Every structure is written in C-alpha cells, then in structure tokens.
Amino acid sequence: MSGILVLAEHEGGKFRKGAYELLGKAKELAATLGTSVSAVVLGDAPCTELGAFGAAKVYQVEADFSQYNTLQIVRALHAAVQAADPDVLLISGNYIGKDAAPRLVARLGTGQGSDCTELRVEGGAVVGRRPMYAGKLLADVKISKRPAVFTLRPNSFPQPTPAAGGAEVVKIALAADASDGRVTLVERITSQVKTANLTEAERIVAGGRALKSLEGFDTVIRPLAASIGAAAGATRAASDAGYTSHDEQIGQTGKIVNPQLYIAAGISGAIQHLAGMRTSKVIVAINKDPDAPIFEFATYGIVGDLFEVCPLLQKEFEALAKAG
C-alpha cells in the first residue's frame, strides 16, 4: 500500500482543529502525488465524518485512550502504520508529536522532520520546510525511508472545507500490554486559560517585564487588548514574575502565535520571545529604549513610555469601535 496517513486527534470524540488542518494539507499533497489519504483515530470518534475531508480509509484503533499514555499511543500508531503501510505519516507538532512521534520513528527505523511549517512535493516525495535556531533560519528536511514522518507546527495550514463523501472504517483491536502500566497518572491539572484563544488569535497585545506588576498588566495590557478584541500575551519575564499565568507566555517555551496584529508593549525582543511571534503579519513595538531589539522586527515603532502610550492608544481604538 502507499499514500499519506494522518493522525486525526480528537478530544472526547470531537476532532481537533489540527486534525482537519492536517487532512486538508494531506489531500492537497496526495492530489499532486496521485495517491490517497487515510487517517488513524485513537479510540471512539465519528470516523466516517473524516471522509468529507478527504480520508478514503480510517484506521480506528480500539482501546481505552482516556488517559494520555505514551507507550500505549506508540503501540497504537505502530499498529496503524503496519496496517496502512503509508509512504508519509503526518502528526500535529503538539505534545503527541513531540513526545510519541520520535519514539514511533525509532521503532520504525525511519526519520522525522519536526515542526514543519510547509510541506511540498518535490521529485515525487514530500519535503518539509521548518524553522530552526529560534526561527533565525529555515531549512528543508527530506526523509529517505518509509514512512517519512513529519510533525507540523499547529496553525500552519488553513482549515479545509468539507465535501461530500464518507470513509471506510478499518478497526484495529489493540490488546492491553504490560508496558501500559509502567507510567501511571497521579494528578492532572488543567489550565484555566483556553490556549486556543492565544494560538489562534488574529490579534494579540503582549506585555513584558516593564509592566512591573499584576496590577500593571491588568490595568494596561488587558483593557488595551479588550478594546480591539485581542488576546493578551506575555513574555517569560512577565509570567515568571507573576504578572500573568504561564499559559499566556509566548515564545520558544511558550505558545507559538501567528496573528495579523501583534502589539508588544515593554518587551525587549529576546530571541526566545521572537521565536514565538516573529511570523506575525504586523508587529507594533512600544518601548522607551529606541535601541531595543524588538524595533528591528516592528512594522511600526513607538518610542515612549507604555504607561502613557497604551491608555491613549486604547482611547483611539475605543473611539474607532464606537464610530463603527
């Protein structure tokens, strides 16, 4: 067999946005390659629906996946790869892509391109393009063995529109294994902040260390964000200092965002912060230091005190909203 296999992730039976995103891209690549798309689903989910997004076959692995279990997930994906025997396997570059995918790749003895932001067909094979060195460079990654595994940076591709059609569902029974119990869950703490609010935001207002306090953040950044329907974000310096929760941190160790508009207030522009926001379409920097590195990346820069500039800007945005 051949074709492209996509891991279609779901949460309690509802497919994640990333599942559709990957299927949309897979369909486009498969059309160029003259091959087909299939999906793998772990546990209970409405598999046939994926046909509308281009999956001809869905391999549904039957087992209890209600708790995240690396070793069980790797076994399940391995079984699906053996059944589908694909040329290419696509997995979202979220936790599963970073935690389980490389282990699967080692088991298969193949290769992986991590965190790709582009995929294209070249010489009859899929080639990935990805940022490296905190986004300072991009490179192509090619995989010479089968299946070629790529993990994709979330929100890199548009959501596809569904067409007519169902999918053939192939069930794979996954027997329990002694290894499933090697790591057990003690406690799970779910974050209060809906991360999608930030990673999928079209507009973001982010604040840095210069906000000086939680109150500073709450009285300057959040109202400014609210005035244009933006999500609030922060640097690590700000979240470490407790001005925001760590779920709102943007950068190499935080969220990777890609909005139309990114307003950075009191942010110096460290390489690890840039790694999370440098692809924003328009970047506005508000900083009192005219030599702050962030200005090198800013579409528009305001040299000034954020405590003075931000409230004025908020008034302008609010006036605009009123004017309709």
Next chain:
Amino acid sequence: MKVGVCIKSTPDADTRLKVAAGATGIETAGIKWVISDYEKGALEVGVSLKEKLGGECVLYSVGSGDTEKNLRDGLALGGDRAVMVDDAATKGTDALGIAKALAAAIKLDGLDIVLCGRQATDDENSQVPAMVAELLGWPHISFVGAFAIDGTDFVASRNMGGATEKVRGALPVVVTTEDTIATPRYVKLPEIMKAKSKKLEKKNLAALGLSAEAIAPAATFSAYSPPPSRPAGRKLAGDAAAQAKELVRLLREEAKVI
C-alpha cells in the same frame, strides 16, 4: 543512583548566524559553542540527585562544535565523568543515529536515569531523548518541570500545553527537562581546576558496537536560508497622543489589520 545527562553543544543563542556555502548548514567559523540552554537545567537536576542520593552523574555527548570543552564545563558544574562519542561518521547523521550512539554508550554504563533537555537550541528536533528511551526499552517522560525520586520510583510533572500531569513509575526512565526545572549553579574556580583531571573518555562507533552504516541518516537537511525579510519598519513621530493617532490610522489604512 547512577544518573546520565546528555549534553549538546550548540551556538550561543544570541549568535548572528550565516548560512554556509551550499546551504546545507551554518557557517561555523567564529561561533561560540555552549551547553544547549535546556540541558543546563537537566545537568543541575542530575548533579543534585547524585549529591542527595549518592552514586554517580555521568555526562554524554556526541561530538559537534566544542564538545570536549563543553563536557569539561559540565564536569566543572558537578558531573563526575564524561563519555564523548568521537567519530567522524557521526557528522551528518540524523536524530536516530545520534540516539543509537548515545543509547549504546549508556547501555555500557547501566544507568538508572537519563536526563536530556526538551529540545536543542539549534535544530529544535525534540527527537533524540524519546529515541534513546525506545532503543533502551525504557519509558520516557517529556517536558518535565519537576522531578523527584521516591524509593525505587520516580515522580515527574510534565507540561503538556493546556495541562500539567504528575506521573509516577519505576526506574529506569528517560526524562526531558524544561529549562525552568532548576537554576544552574555558578561554576567555582576550584571546580574548574578539578574538572581538568576528571575522566573524559572518547569512544568511536566501533567501541560502541556501531558502524557508519548503522547510523546512516534517513533525515537530511538542505536549502538553509534566513526567513523572508520583513518590510522595513518605521518609528512614528510626534508626542504620545500624535503617535497613538497615527498608529491607528496606519493600522487601518495602510496595514488594514483593524
């Protein structure tokens, strides 16, 4: 407790990088190679575990950049000895090839815990640690922000993006660390002197039961380039009120994002 820490030498994060001729990598001349940021936390955890529980903390690295210097730096930060995989054939291998070399070296030493950074600051693959675990047949826990030993068990908190999970299991284990897991200690001068006489073993692939063919890469990188350049930005003129007004006008009329 025998703890291993895998260390990668990477260019200092603030390096201005240039693409090398042929675009298959970076220009390495003049680069300052340091221990990858995320491994500094892993090293601190490894050294403090050994200090608390006794045993040994061993450092592992596959040669690239100033590997030997960085292993010595790691020894000055509390590692007891180091193993360096030193073989020209490792140049150009991929993550699985590196993992094979590390796993082979680790197997020879019989460890209880292997700590790695969550990603390297250069290629940012986040692949090698999970591959090492697979090759050793151990479980692995990714993106760990807190780690402790409880008898013959480990307890780890992993950051999964949207949720944090505390998990437990029996040793051995491979763990990848967030850089926030521990604050690296400062190197003291006497430790730098002592590190010079600590054991640093170099092993080639044959000594690890491997060959160039065994680590031939499936993943290869090419066409390196800087990201598309951003259109030149501009700083707005006038007092704060004028700047705010002008910004809103530009966002609306020129950039068309509001």
